[in-house]
Amino acid sequence: SPVRRLADWNHERLLDLAAEHDTPLYVLDPDRVAQNYRRFDAAFPDAEVMYAAKAHTGREVLSTVLEAGADIECAARGELQRAIEAGADPNTLQYTAVNPPDADLDYAVELAADNPGLTITGGATDTFDRLASRGYDGRVAIRVNPGIGTGHHEKVATGKDAKFGIPAERVPALADDLRERFELVGIHAHVGSGVLSDGVEKHARALGEVAALAREVGDDDLEFVDFGGGFGVPYREDEPPLDIEAVAETVREAIGDLEATPKFEPGRYVVADTEVILTTVNTVKET
Numbered sequence: 001s002p003v004r005r006l007a008d009w010n011h012e013r014l015l016d017l018a019a020e021h022d023t024p025l026y027v028l029d030p031d032r033v034a035q036n037y038r039r040f041d042a043a044f045p046d047a048e049v050m051y052a053a054k055a056h057t058g059r060e061v062l063s064t065v066l067e068a069g070a071d072i073e074c075a076a077r078g079e080l081q082r083a084i085e086a087g088a089d090p091n092t093l094q095y096t097a098v099n100p101p102d103a104d105l106d107y108a109v110e111l112a113a114d115n116p117g118l119t120i121t122g123g124a125t126d127t128f129d130r131l132a133s134r135g136y137d138g139r140v141a142i143r144v145n146p147g148i149g150t151g152h153h154e155k156v157a158t159g160k161d162a163k164f165g166i167p168a169e170r171v172p173a174l175a176d177d178l179r180e181r182f183e184l185v186g187i188h189a190h191v192g193s194g195v196l197s198d199g200v201e202k203h204a205r206a207l208g209e210v211a212a213l214a215r216e217v218g219d220d221d222l223e224f225v226d227f228g229g230g231f232g233v234p235y236r237e238d239e240p241p242l243d244i245e246a247v248a249e250t251v252r253e254a255i256g257d258l259e260a261t262p263k264f265e266p267g268r269y270v271v272a273d274t275e276v277i278l279t280t281v282n283t284v285k286e287t
Contacts, residue, residue: 057082095119175217204255210227
């Protein structure tokens with residue numbers, strides 16, 4: 001099933017677990033984590049599908065997606081550490097540094113010194129300057145801002161927000177500069193969050209803009225173009241789940257041909273229906 005509703009959980013089993021461990025209690029189904037990842041991965045056979053750790057950094061979740069074949073995308077130092085503790089090879093990690101604290105950047109640079117496969121994505125020119133000042137000359141990607149945002153609410157339309165990414169018109173010149181100082185391996189964008197069926201066309205158009213920008217920069221000289229995540233799940237019973245195969249077809253048409261490998265990094269899509277929290281009612285207040 002493309003989505004697990006609350007009614008689909010084994011309620012007797014949940015009651016047994018609550019009795020055994022008391023409440024509040026988080027109950028995770030790792031098999032469902034693996035199923036969701038594999039369904040998404042199968043829909044995008046020509047792409048590399050990473051897992052966005054920010055969605056859930058539990059050890060069991062991270063080790064499950066690693067076993068299912070995912071690499072992990074991290075947005076903070078703690079996520080890098082937790083991914084490594086769960087068994088990730090640091091050389092496979094992608095660190096998306098959004099205005100990172102100095103200590104986070106120090107950690108990433110030290111990690112890359114022994115693990116040159118680590119990729120650091122910068123969303124502001126000063127991040128690259130700060131990397132260079134630390135002697136870093138390794139793998140980098142540019143987080144771009146295509147000027148288009150999508151998602152279930154304007155608060156999560158990150159492709160439109162000046163806080164995230166380099167404005168598209170500045171990217172070609174920046175790419176030329178970075179190629180002099182680092183190993184430029186990719187273009188990255190995350191244009192929105194919680195995209196459901198009615199938002200897929202707009203989301204796909206935004207991804208098409210990112211692909212066009214990558215071709216302008218020279219996608220034949222890049223390893224990957226990372227289109228982020230943002231694929232939503234239906235929280236309400238009356239919302240239909242995404243038809244991920246149809247979504248993938250729409251996205252492929254919008255992206256067109258690329259020399260570089262497309263990447264996607266679902267987070268919420270992988271974990272949102274894999275866990276419940278059990279609590280006990282202690283009072284019924286009649287009003």
